[in-house]
Structure formats: structure tokens, C-alpha cells
Amino acid sequence: MYAEVIVDVAAYPIDRPFDYLVPEQYRELIESGSRVKVPFGNRQVLGFVTALKSETDVPTDKQKPIGELLDIEPVLTQEMLEMTKWLKRHTLCYEIDALQVMLPSALRAKYEKILGIVDHNVDLPQSVQALFQQREHVELKVDESKELLSLIKKLVKEDILSLETSIKQKTAVKKVRMIHIESDLERLKTVYDSISNQAKKQKDVVKWMMDHPGERIVSADLLKQLSTTNAVLQAVIEKGAATLQMEEIYRDPYADRTMDKTTKLALTNEQHLALSEIIDSYDKQEAKTFLLHGITGSGKTEVYLQAIERALLDDLEAIVLVPEISLTPQMTNRFKERFGSLVAVLHSGLSTGEKYDEWRKIKRGEVKVVVGARSAIFAPFQNVGIIILDEEHEGTYKQDDSPRYHARDVAIWRSEYHNCPVILGSATPSLESYARAKKGNYTLLTLANRPKEQALPEVSVVDMREQLKNGNRSMFSLELAEAINVRLDKQEQMVLFLNRRGHSSFVLCRDCGTVVECPNCDISMTYHRHQEKIKCHYCGEESQVPHTCPECSSEHIRFFGTGTQKVEEEIARLFPAARVLRMDVDTTRKKGSHEHILKLFGEGKADILLGTQMIAKGLDFPNITLVGVLSADTTLHLADFRAAEKTFQLLTQVSGRAGRHDKAGEVIVQTYTPEHYAIQFAQHHDFVPFYNQEMMNRKQFLYPPFTYVVLIQITHEDVLMTAEYAHKAANWLRDNLTDQSEIIGPTASSISRLQNRYRYQCLIKYKKEPTLPEVLQQLTRMYRTDWMKKGILMSIDLNPSSIM
DNA sequence: AGCACGCCGACT
DNA sequence: GTCGGCGTGCTC
Numbered sequence: 167m168y169a170e171v172i173v174d175v176a177a178y179p180i181d182r183p184f185d186y187l188v189p190e191q192y193r194e195l196i197e198s199g200s201r202v203k204v205p206f207g208n209r210q211v212l213g214f215v216t217a218l219k220s221e222t223d224v225p226t227d228k229q230k231p232i233g234e235l236l237d238i239e240p241v242l243t244q245e246m247l248e249m250t251k252w253l254k255r256h257t258l259c260y261e262i263d264a265l266q267v268m269l270p271s272a273l274r275a276k277y278e279k280i281l282g283i284v285d286h287n288v289d290l291p292q293s294v295q296a297l298f299q300q301r302e303h304v305e306l307k308v309d310e311s312k313e314l315l316s317l318i319k320k321l322v323k324e325d326i327l328s329l330e331t332s333i334k335q336k337t338a339v340k341k342v343r344m345i346h347i348e349s350d351l352e353r354l355k356t357v358y359d360s361i362s363n364q365a366k367k368q369k370d371v372v373k374w375m376m377d378h379p380g381e382r383i384v385s386a387d388l389l390k391q392l393s394t395t396n397a398v399l400q401a402v403i404e405k406g407a408a409t410l411q412m413e414e415i416y417r418d419p420y421a422d423r424t425m426d427k428t429t430k431l432a433l434t435n436e437q438h439l440a441l442s443e444i445i446d447s448y449d450k451q452e453a454k455t456f457l458l459h460g461i462t463g464s465g466k467t468e469v470y471l472q473a474i475e476r477a478l479l480d481d482l483e484a485i486v487l488v489p490e491i492s493l494t495p496q497m498t499n500r501f502k503e504r505f506g507s508l509v510a511v512l513h514s515g516l517s518t519g520e521k522y523d524e525w526r527k528i529k530r531g532e533v534k535v536v537v538g539a540r541s542a543i544f545a546p547f548q549n550v551g552i553i554i555l556d557e558e559h560e561g562t563y564k565q566d567d568s569p570r571y572h573a574r575d576v577a578i579w580r581s582e583y584h585n586c587p588v589i590l591g592s593a594t595p596s597l598e599s600y601a602r603a604k605k606g607n608y609t610l611l612t613l614a615n616r617p618k619e620q621a622l623p624e625v626s627v628v629d630m631r632e633q634l635k636n637g638n639r640s641m642f643s644l645e646l647a648e649a650i651n652v653r654l655d656k657q658e659q660m661v662l663f664l665n666r667r668g669h670s671s672f673v674l675c676r677d678c679g680t681v682v683e684c685p686n687c688d689i690s691m692t693y694h695r696h697q698e699k700i701k702c703h704y705c706g707e708e709s710q711v712p713h714t715c716p717e718c719s720s721e722h723i724r725f726f727g728t729g730t731q732k733v734e735e736e737i738a739r740l741f742p743a744a745r746v747l748r749m750d751v752d753t754t755r756k757k758g759s760h761e762h763i764l765k766l767f768g769e770g771k772a773d774i775l776l777g778t779q780m781i782a783k784g785l786d787f788p789n790i791t792l793v794g795v796l797s798a799d800t801t802l803h804l805a806d807f808r809a810a811e812k813t814f815q816l817l818t819q820v821s822g823r824a825g826r827h828d829k830a831g832e833v834i835v836q837t838y839t840p841e842h843y844a845i846q847f848a849q850h851h852d853f854v855p856f857y858n859q860e861m862m863n864r865k866q867f868l869y870p871p872f873t874y875v876v877l878i879q880i881t882h883e884d885v886l887m888t889a890e891y892a893h894k895a896a897n898w899l900r901d902n903l904t905d906q907s908e909i910i911g912p913t914a915s916s917i918s919r920l921q922n923r924y925r926y927q928c929l930i931k932y933k934k935e936p937t938l939p940e941v942l943q944q945l946t947r948m949y950r951t952d953w954m955k956k957g958i959l960m961s962i963d964l965n966p967s968s969i970m
Numbered sequence: 971a972g973c974a975c976g977c978c979g980a981c982t
Numbered sequence: 983g984t985c986g987g988c989g990t991g992c993t994c
Contacts, residue, residue, distance in 0.1 A: 208985060
């Protein structure tokens with residue numbers, strides 16, 4: 167018996183199955199989808215069994231047996247194995263990357279080099295002895311000095327030391343010491359009597375146990391409750407009053423929270439119509455994709471909940487994706503409230519262990535609904551009944567490193583596998599999805615009204631050029647300042663939005679015009695006043711604020727541009743009575759701080775919630791009556807064909823935060839380009855006219871959804887090398903693709919250097935290009951066999967979410 | 971001769 | 983990706 171194994175090595179010639187002999191003792195147990203340890207070259211690596219067979223073409227002298235079978239229950243389902251092949255083809259990634267992306271990171275291998283002493287008669291050199299410090303075995307870290315490493319290598323060769331790789335799972339299953347108390351009271355009594363009166367503590371413990379016969383309790387809890395020590399407990403166990411067992415437990419991030427269960431809400435006609443179309447298709451077991459276009463506050467979530475309820479009736483499972491879920495506890499809570507313990511939550515705020523435990527609950531079918539961010543689309547359910555992507559237009563559904571998959575594509579693939587519907591929901595659908603819905607590839611469902619018929623908030627656009635002309639140089643227009651004062655008087659809440667964190671976005675010398683740039687990236691450093699530092703938002707570089715110009719030594723250094731920190735200060739100056747909560751990457755770094763800020767705001771502990779785009783989505787507080795967008799221009803002028811679309815989406819989403827309940831909402835948008843159609847249409851909540859206008863632009867410049875694009879990015883530490891290979895790539899594409907494709911570039915990327923690597927890119931635009939998969943595969947091969955060795959890094963992104 | 975370093979190819 | 987093998991060139 168042989169197993170085809172994909173080994174945990176990402177390299178071009180390795181990117182295929184290797185055949186291994188299955189040892190006798192594993193023949194009954196092994197299944198495809200299990201992890202194994204295998205000898206590979208002269209080391210041990212982790213691998214995934216993708217198939218079993220009785221024959222092989224591999225000559226006998228090259229056949230090696232599997233070292234160890236790691237899973238009795240395979241970690242990969244058959245569906246995942248099929249999905250892997252599809253992912254590999256469609257994202258041009260290594261098969262091993264496709265496999266690993268479907269599993270929680272806890273299951274990834276952790277390789278350790280273990281150094282041991284073989285010959286004790288040899289005196290080891292001082293430096294090696296220091297490493298061992300009397301121990302028999304130590305872990306050898308790669309960051310030891312070169313001299314030491316080569317010395318060790320020599321000693322290993324001479325058989326004085328031994329070097330082995332150990333493979334461990336990154337995070338283990340959490341276990342607790344569980345005490346099982348003897349259930350036979352008589353026997354407990356006997357034990358009690360047998361304990362000498364001197365062992366008072368032991369008597370106490372057994373006495374307590376006699377009140378709790380047959381119960382189970384976690385060892386630590388028992389010790390705490392009886393304020394005793396492990397020694398006492400051990401003695402009691404030895405006498406037979408209880409037994410100790412290691413038991414698996416789940417780390418539960420929601421352990422200390424209780425929630426009131428909610429029941430179905432009554433649906434509006436529109437909601438009902440949408441739901442019955444979905445359920446119809448569900449009943450027919452169609453793999454149909456719905457685009458649920460519902461204005462903000464129109465009750466999309468209730469439609470999701472009731473569609474899921476239908477699937478649960480048949481004991482099928484549901485996957486719900488939300489964009490970066492930890493940002494929207496309000497959203498996850500709605501699922502927890504409706505479906506209680508049937509819900510697993512997967513998001514980036516959980517620890518590796520917590521994610522692993524949620525994953526195991528899903529795998530074992532202990533939960534039926536998973537709510538999670540992008541990677542939750544790989545939830546290991548076996549009987550999926552419905553898949554939902556909320557805010558389907560969000561860029562976070564596209565993974566921006568290998569494998570560069572889009573959760574929407576995976577969702578549709580899985581829906582075809584399980585014959586179940588997919589619901590894509592949004593108030594501002596992506597142009598791609600809306601175009602597909604109009605063409606009939608997706609089924610369009612529309613919710614044009616809010617359930618309680620609340621009006622959409624009034625949006626006014628303020629021309630900041632006029633403010634400047636009238637002598638107002640503040641970042642608050644008169645209109646916005648007035649509106650803020652009104653809310654402060656009425657004790658209503660506000661959300662202020664600015665898509666830029668930090669204090670000032672650049673530091674400029676007024677004498678020579680120098681802007682302080684990051685030493686590793688071609689990007690200006692942002693001033694952060696709280697730590698009195700300047701930071702690069704791309705690579706994390708930090709340094710002291712210069713007091714003189716690094717170029718000309720002038721002291722006329724000034725800070726320009728506005729970030730959330732500066733706005734916070736301005737609010738304190740202009741509205742001293744206002745209580746402000748700032749929410750951006752800088753204030754939400756700690757685990758749970760996100761929820762904490764929102765909780766404070768929900769309890770009315772602040773008047774103003776000031777933040778970056780993380781506050782644009784999902785907030786639902788009844789007392790918010792004003793939303794202020796301090797500058798709508800930040801996203802509008804990016805060098806990306808989706809800039810207008812992103813701006814429209816953002817404005818519509820933030821506007822939706824106001825007036826969701828009884829009180830009417832107002833939105834004030836400040837901009838230097840009020841005439842721009844994205845701002846105009848967002849002002850009037852006009853998605854369809856915006857869509858039509860934007861489609862005309864896309865058509866004119868041949869951008870998606872009229873074409874498909876592929877972004878190819880080349881980076882290297884040396885500019886000339888970067889440019890050279892970018893040209894090579896572009897020329898190769900021009901020579902090999904048909905003239906149905908347009909190849910743009912190479913050009914320097916808009917951030918031309920990042921983390922000390924220069925960046926060039928080219929773009930392929932095509933409507934139909936039958937040769938594309940083949941050509942890209944060949945380009946990848948050239949890169950992996952040849953260019954990589956020269957330090958070039960190349961990435962190919964099909965349907966990139968941004969071309970910057 | 972003895973070894974450091976870089977390049978090449980193999981890995982079931 | 984990571985190892986060993988092998989060639990080149992430098993040093994004692």
C-alpha cells in the first residue's frame with residue numbers, strides 16, 4: 167500500500183505528490199486527508215496524504231515508509247482535497263499553501279532542531295557546554311553565531327553530538343486534570359475512616375467528596391475551593407477516593423457571557439419576498455447565487471437569520487462571512503443570540519488555541535453555524551445548507567498573500583459542491599457582482615426600504631474650498647461645528663470619520679521642502695504625538711521626531727496633514743465639553759479593546775466616536791443622530807480604478823450609521839471636490855445611478871467588470887534588477903499572449919519601495935484569453951526555477967482587489 | 971592540505 | 983525549503 171503525500175516544502179520541483187510506503191501498522195487506520203511525518207531527503211517533514219493506492223512507479227530503492235501517522239481522524243475532508251486542486255489552479259499557488267490555508271494555524275508544523283550528546287567521554291568546547299547547561303538535549307536555534315553552528319556541525323559529523331528534527335503541532339489540544347469522585351458512598355466512607363486523624367486536610371477533602379459522590383471537577387477548581395494543595399489531593403486519590411484523568415477541553419472566548427435568546431422578527435413584504443426566493447432555491451437544492459441588495463438598515467441580517475433557520479431544520483450547516491469580524495461584535499452577537507451554542511465564531515481576535523478549538527467544534531459537528539472572517543469560508547462542515555457573505559463588496563474578502571483567493575469564489579465553489587444557495591449581501595454591491603446579477607448569473611433581490619420606514623438620513627455636502635475662502639482654516643466646517651454643538655446640547659451621539667490615523671500625515675521642512683521619509687520605504691512618515699514619534703504605516707519603522715531638517719538642518723520643521731489624533735486634540739479645543747472616544751489601529755491594538763470602546767460608547771459614556779474606516783461598518787446605536795465625514799477626498803484620488811467605487815461605498819456605509827432607530831439622522835460630508843459623481847450619488851443614496859455612471863467609466867477605460875485584470879508585481883532590493891525583470895516579465899507576456907490581451911507596464915508601483923524592496927508591476931487586461939492559464943503557469947515556472955535564485959520576488963494576482 | 975563559500979541538484 | 987556534494991579560491 168502506498169500513500170500520495172504533499173510535503174510541507176514550498177518549492178517548485180516539490181510541488182507534486184510523493185509516494186510513500188504505508189507501514190503495516192497504519193494500513194487499517196490511514197485515510198486520505200491525514201497528516202503524516204515522512205522522511206524527506208535527510209530530514210523529517212510534515213505531509214498530507216492526498217490519496218492511497220496499491221501501485222507506484224517509484225523504483226523500490228527510492229521508496230521510503232511513512233514515519234508516523236499523526237491523525238486517526240483525517241484533518242482534511244474529501245471536499246477540501248478537491249478544493250485544493252481548484253485553488254492551486256486558480257491562484258497559481260503551491261499545493262501545500264492551498265492545503266494549509268484551509269486549516270487552523272495551530273495544525274501547522276513547528277520544526278525544532280534537537281541537539282543531543284552521543285559521546286560523553288569527549289570534553290565539549292566551552293561554547294557548546296554553555297548551550298547545554300548540564301542538560302542532555304537542547305533546542306538549537308538558527309540565530310546562533312556562525313562559528314558555533316559550524317562547530318556543532320563538525321561535532322555531529324564526528325558522532326559526538328546528535329542532531330534531530332522534531333515536528334510538533336504548533337498549538338496543542340488543551341487538557342485539564344479532571345478529578346472523578348468515587349460514586350460509591352460506602353467506599354468513600356471506608357477511605358475516610360482509614361485516614362489517620364493527623365491527616366486533617368485529607369479528611370476534609372474526602373468529607374467534601376462524600377457530599378459530591380460520582381461528580382467530576384477540574385483539579386484546580388477543587389484545590390481552590392477547599393484551599394488545599396495537590397499533595398493532599400494526590401494522597402486521597404491514592405487511597406481510592408477519586409481518580410484523575412486528563413480531559414480535553416475547549417478554550418471558550420465567550421465563556422463568561424450570557425445572552426438572551428431572541429426569536430424571529432416579523433418580516434416586511436420585501437424581506438419576505440427575498441427570503442422565499444432563497445428558500446425556494448434551497449428546497450430545490452440549487453447552487454444558486456443571490457445578490458441581496460438592501461439599503462443600510464433594511465434588515466438584511468434578519469433575512470440571513472431566517473434562511474439559516476431553514477437550513478438548521480434539515481440539520482444542515484451554515485457559513486456566515488462578515489468582513490473582519492472582531493470589528494463588529496454587534497453582528498456576531500445577533501447570531502449568538504438567535505442560535506445560542508450552535509454558533510462558532512472565528513476571527514482574528516482569537517488566540518491560535520481558541521481558533522483551533524472553535525475549528526474542532528465545527529469539524530465534529532458540535533456547532534451548526536459558523537460566523538467568521540475570510541478564512542471561515544473553509545469551515546470543515548460536511549453538510550453545508552447555506553453560505554452567506556455579508557458586505558460582499560468588502561476588499562478584505564480577498565487574501566492579499568498566497569494563496570490569493572477571494573472568499574466569494576470559494577463560497578460559490580462550495581455551494582456547487584453542496585448544492586446549496588449563496589447569499590451575497592450589501593447596501594453597496596461591488597460593480598462585479600451587480601453586473602453579474604444584471605446579466606442573470608446571480609439572482610438579484612432588493613430591499614429598498616427600512617422595516618420601520620425610517621427615512622434615510624439627510625446628507626449634506628460641504629465644499630471645503632468655500633470654507634477656506636471665508637477664512638475658516640479649521641478642519642471643521644461651520645456647518646459641522648454647528649451640528650456638533652446641537653448634538654452636545656441635546657445629548658445625542660455622533661460619529662466622526664477620518665480615514666487616516668496618527669497626528670500629522672507628513673513632516674515637512676519649510677526651507678528646503680524636504681518631507682521626512684521612511685528609510686525602508688518610499689513613503690512619508692506620520693507624526694504620532696502621543697509617543698512623540700514618527701512612524702511608517704507600511705513597515706512599522708519608528709524614530710524620534712527630528713527637530714531640525716535632516717537635509718538642510720533648518721529648524722523650520724512643520725507638521726502637515728490631519729490624522730485622528732490631531733482631530734481629537736482639535737475637538738478638545740473647540741468643544742471642551744465633548745467626551746471623545748478614538749478608535750483606530752493605535753487604540754485597538756490590545757485584545758478586546760475594540761469591544762470595550764464600543765461598549766463604552768453604547769453605554770453613553772462618550773458623545774463622539776472618532777475613528778478610521780473600522781467604524782464605518784456594522785455599528786448600530788440608537789442615539790447616533792450625526793455622522794461627520796471630515797474628508798471624503800482621502801480615498802477618492804488614489805491611483806486605483808476602484809477609487810470612486812470605494813469612496814461611494816464608504817460614504818454610504820458611514821451614512822448608514824445615523825438615524826437607524828426612532829431619531830432622525832443627519833450626515834455631513836466635507837470635501838474639496840463636491841462635484842464628483844461618487845459624492846453626489848452617495849449624497850442622494852443613489853446606488854443604481856452611481857452604478858450606471860461608474861460602469862460607463864469602466865467600459866471606457868476597459869476595467870472590470872468589462873475586462874478581467876491580472877496584476878503582476880516584481881520586487882527586488884536593487885532598482886535596476888527590479889526594472890530589468892519587470893521588463894522581462896512584460897515582454898514575455900507580450901510575446902506569448904494573444905493580441906486580445908492588453909499589457910500595461912511595467913511601471914513603478916505607487917509605493918515604489920516597501921521594506922527596502924523596489925516594486926514594479928504590470929497589468930494584464932483581457933476579456934477572453936484562452937492561453938492565459940498556461941502562459942501564467944509558464945511564467946511562474948520561469949520565476950520559480952530561475953528568477954527566485956536572483957532574489958526576485960514575483961506575485962501574480964488574478965482579479966486583484968486593488969492595483970496599487 | 972584544509973577550509974570557507976557559493977552553486978547545483980535531489981528530495982518518494 | 984534545505985541539505986549534501988563539489989568546485990573554486992584563499993590561507994597556513
